[in-house]
Amino acid sequence: MSATGIRADLNGRTAFVTGGAGGMGRVITTELARAGAHVVTTSRDRGRGEELRRRVADEVGADRVEVLTGDLSSRADPHRLAAEFTARHDALHLLVNNAGAHYRERALTADGVERHLAVNHLAGFTLTHLLRGHLLAAGHARVVNVVSATMSDARTVPLFGRARPVPLDLTGVTDVRALNPAEGYVPFQAYARAKLLATTCGYEFAERLRGTGVTVNAVHPGIVSTGIVDDLVPTALAPFRRLVHRFLLTPEQGAEAALRLATDPDLADTTGRYYVRDREARSPDASYDPDVRAVAWRLSLDWATAPSGAA
Ligand SMILES: NC(=O)c1ccc[n+]([C@@H]2O[C@H](COP(=O)([O-])OP(=O)(O)OC[C@H]3O[C@@H](n4cnc5c(N)ncnc54)[C@H](OP(=O)(O)O)[C@@H]3O)[C@@H](O)[C@H]2O)c1
Numbered sequence: 499m500s501a502t503g504i505r506a507d508l509n510g511r512t513a514f515v516t517g518g519a520g521g522m523g524r525v526i527t528t529e530l531a532r533a534g535a536h537v538v539t540t541s542r543d544r545g546r547g548e549e550l551r552r553r554v555a556d557e558v559g560a561d562r563v564e565v566l567t568g569d570l571s572s573r574a575d576p577h578r579l580a581a582e583f584t585a586r587h588d589a590l591h592l593l594v595n596n597a598g599a600h601y602r603e604r605a606l607t608a609d610g611v612e613r614h615l616a617v618n619h620l621a622g623f624t625l626t627h628l629l630r631g632h633l634l635a636a637g638h639a640r641v642v643n644v645v646s647a648t649m650s651d652a653r654t655v656p657l658f659g660r661a662r663p664v665p666l667d668l669t670g671v672t673d674v675r676a677l678n679p680a681e682g683y684v685p686f687q688a689y690a691r692a693k694l695l696a697t698t699c700g701y702e703f704a705e706r707l708r709g710t711g712v713t714v715n716a717v718h719p720g721i722v723s724t725g726i727v728d729d730l731v732p733t734a735l736a737p738f739r740r741l742v743h744r745f746l747l748t749p750e751q752g753a754e755a756a757l758r759l760a761t762d763p764d765l766a767d768t769t770g771r772y773y774v775r776d777r778e779a780r781s782p783d784a785s786y787d788p789d790v791r792a793v794a795w796r797l798s799l800d801w802a803t804a805p806s807g808a809a
Contacts, residue, residue: 503754506761509534512587512636513760514629516570516622517597518563519546521724522644525753526594526760528554531562533761538564538583540597570597570621573609573801580628590632592760593641595622595696600689600729604680611801612678614685618692620674623699624802626714630707638711638766641703642759647718647774649694650782652687654732663782664690666698668793674801686730695794697772698785702795704770713769715759720775722752 508530518527518539531537531554541547547565555561566582568575583590599617607616626633626641633639651661664687671677677695678688697716704714721727723746731742755775759765772781784790 504529504533504757504761506763507534508591508761511535511591512589513537513592513594514583514590514625515539515592515594515596516625517541518565519543519550520597521726521749522719522722522753522756523594523596524550525749526596526756527563528557529753529757530592530760531560532558534562535592536562536564538566538587540566540568540570540579542567542569571599571607571613571616573607573611573616573620573624576621576624576802577628580625583629584632587632589636589639590629591636591639593626593629593633593639594644594756594760595625595642596644596756597621598644598646598693598726600685600726602685602729604678604683604685604688606675610675612675612688614688614692615674615677615695618689619696619699620798620801622696623798626703627799627802630712633707633712634710636711639713640760641700641712641714642756643696643700643714643716644756645693645697645700645716645718645772646690647779648686648690649697649785650779652684652690654684654686663784664694666691666694666782666784666790666794668790668797671793671797674797677797689730694782694785695798697781698791698794699798701770701785702791708769713765713767715765715768715771715773716781717755717759717773718775718779719752719755720747722747722749724749724752 513530513535517523519541551563554563568579652664723743
């Protein structure tokens with residue numbers, strides 16, 4: 499059993515973990531490799547990826563990590579990464595869409611989409627869609643989307659009163675570039691909306707893949723001491739950042755939830771669910787609304803399948 503309690507023997511399995519050189523991604527990659535999996539991971543930075551590969555090899559005593567370089571905010575890179583993966587591997591047993599980011603300022607990517615959406619939803623959607631054939635080829639495969647409970651309470655200071663799920667109104671929306679517009683933009687909500695879309699479309703993937711052996715679930719890992727937290731901490735608390743980190747889960751504790759969904763034999767048939775750490779939870783009502791789901795799916799699929807460069 500590994501440090502984070504993986505009960506499965508993953509020898510002969512192939513995993514794809516996005517963002518493996520960061521906080522929880524590093525732990526997820528290391529522990530899957532320790533349990534025997536060949537782990538393909540991504541980083542924007544070749545050096546950081548190479549350092550991870552060497553460190554995991556030293557730690558687990560086998561060179562089982564393969565690093566692909568790419569920027570998941572770009573529309574083209576998930577296509578390239580998926581093509582690189584499928585050129586080298588016949589099947590995919592575990593896909594962990596872990597990479598994510600929170601930004602203080604609103605900005606569009608080079609493709610004209612708000613960047614929270616690009617990194618936290620569209621990249622994972624595109625990879626899941628493009629790697630679907632390889633997931634099916636594995637016989638039994640799992641997709642884990644690392645999302646965030648901010649979707650259920652998108653207030654910047656959630657101390658008093660009722661939780662407020664992030665609004666998601668897709669009425670009349672025909673292009674993902676219309677989402678998270680400049681008018682009324684709140685960074686925390688933009689992040690939460692992207693995670694809500696990832697969860698909603700994950701349910702749809704789960705439904706479409708039901709009975710095929712491929713499961714799709716979402717997980718909130720808890721509030722974890724990683725880089726992303728510095729961007730999420732309200733400016734007023736910035737001087738206390740180091741103190742704040744001391745009260746948070748460690749990356750090892752945070753990674754446990756995604757690792758459990760990815761590997762626990764008891765969850766082999768569990769699909770279309772959302773967990774807050776190891777507890778099943780209900781995501782915002784919008785994610786269960788068939789109309790919202792249908793529009794979210796179509797918008798995301800259009801983005802994932804339109805010819806690259808189509809703006
Ligand atoms: N920490 C928390 O409290 C918390 C709570 C809820 C959910 N989450 C979610 O947990 C996941 C892991 O985050 P973390 O907490 O481990 O944060 P982190 O340490 O900041 O790691 C984020 C990872 O995402 C990757 N990434 C960010 N932007 C990218 C881009 N444009 N292209 C490619 N990769 C990109 C980074 O890879 P490179 O920098 O190597 O490219 C890094 O490995 C995220 O989805 C996050 O939203 C975290």
